[in-house]
Amino acid sequence: MESLRFRLRVFMVVFLGILIFGILGFVAVEGLSPLDALYFTLVTVTTVGYGDIHLATPIGKLLAILLIIGGVGTFLGVVANATEMLLSRRENQIRTQKLHMVTGLFFAELGNRLLSHMSALDAKYEQLRENLIITNAWTDADFSKATRRLRAFRYKAAIHTGVLEELRQSLEEKSTLLLRLLENPVLLEKGSFTELLRAVFHLREELLHRHDLSRLPESDYAHLAGDIQRVYPLLLSEWLEYMKYLKGNYPYLFSLATRTNPFSADRSAVVQ
Numbered sequence: 001m002e003s004l005r006f007r008l009r010v011f012m013v014v015f016l017g018i019l020i021f022g023i024l025g026f027v028a029v030e031g032l033s034p035l036d037a038l039y040f041t042l043v044t045v046t047t048v049g050y051g052d053i054h055l056a057t058p059i060g061k062l063l064a065i066l067l068i069i070g071g072v073g074t075f076l077g078v079v080a081n082a083t084e085m086l087l088s089r090r091e092n093q094i095r096t097q098k099l100h101m102v103t104g105l106f107f108a109e110l111g112n113r114l115l116s117h118m119s120a121l122d123a124k125y126e127q128l129r130e131n132l133i134i135t136n137a138w139t140d141a142d143f144s145k146a147t148r149r150l151r152a153f154r155y156k157a158a159i160h161t162g163v164l165e166e167l168r169q170s171l172e173e174k175s176t177l178l179l180r181l182l183e184n185p186v187l188l189e190k191g192s193f194t195e196l197l198r199a200v201f202h203l204r205e206e207l208l209h210r211h212d213l214s215r216l217p218e219s220d221y222a223h224l225a226g227d228i229q230r231v232y233p234l235l236l237s238e239w240l241e242y243m244k245y246l247k248g249n250y251p252y253l254f255s256l257a258t259r260t261n262p263f264s265a266d267r268s269a270v271v272q
Helices: 002-030 034-045 058-120 125-129 140-152 161-173 175-183 191-208 218-249 251-259
Strands: none
Touching (some): 002 034, 034 058, 058 125, 058 161, 140 218, 161 175, 175 191, 191 218, 218 251
C-alpha cells in the first residue's frame, strides 16, 4: 500500500507539472486566457480533444505534441494508480474484517480461557488486572496507554499444578480449532497472530507430552513457565488489539466482550 501511495504521489506531481507547463506555454505562445489554456491542456492530456480551440502557431502545435506524449501516459498513470489504491483499500478492509472475525472466534473458544488460566499463574495479577478493565468510556488514548503498560510489564509464571492441568485440558479440547486456525490463510498474513498460534501450539505439545503434571522436577516446571511466559504477552497484545477493534467498529460485540472480560472479577454475560 505504501509503494502504491508513493507511485500515485509521483504521478500526480508529474501530472501537475505538465498541467502548469501546458497552461503557461499556451498563454505565452498562443495568447490564450489562463482558463482557456487550462481547458485546452486538460482536453489534450485526457485525449478528449473537443477541437473547439485551434492552435495558430507551429510552436503551439509542438507544445501540444509534447503534452500528448508526456501528459496522456501520466494522466492514465494517475487514474490507474488511484483506482488500484481504492480497490486495494477495499480489499484490505475486507481482509481486516475476516481477520478480526476469526480472531474473535479464537478468543471466544479458547483465548479468553487461556487468559484466565495464565493470569491465575501470575504473581502480579492484581497489578495487571487494574489496567485491563476495559469500559465503554475507553478512548484510543486509553488503549495506547494500556498497550505501553503491557510492553513494560514483566510476567513471571508461578507454577500451580492444578492450573497446569486445566490449561492442558483446554488446549487438548481445542486441538481441532488450533489446527484449523493454522490452516487459515487470512490469519497467517498477520505475523503477530501467527507467532501467537505457534507459541500456543508449542505449549500444547509440551503439556500433552507430560502424563503427570503434579510430579515434575523443578527444572521442568521452570521450562513450562518459560513456555507460558512466551504465550501470555502475545495473547494479551492480540486481545487488547481485538478489543480496540470491537470498540471502534462493533459496539454490540464490544458490549459482550467487556461483560465477559477475563480480567473482571464479576464477569458475566448477563446484563445487570
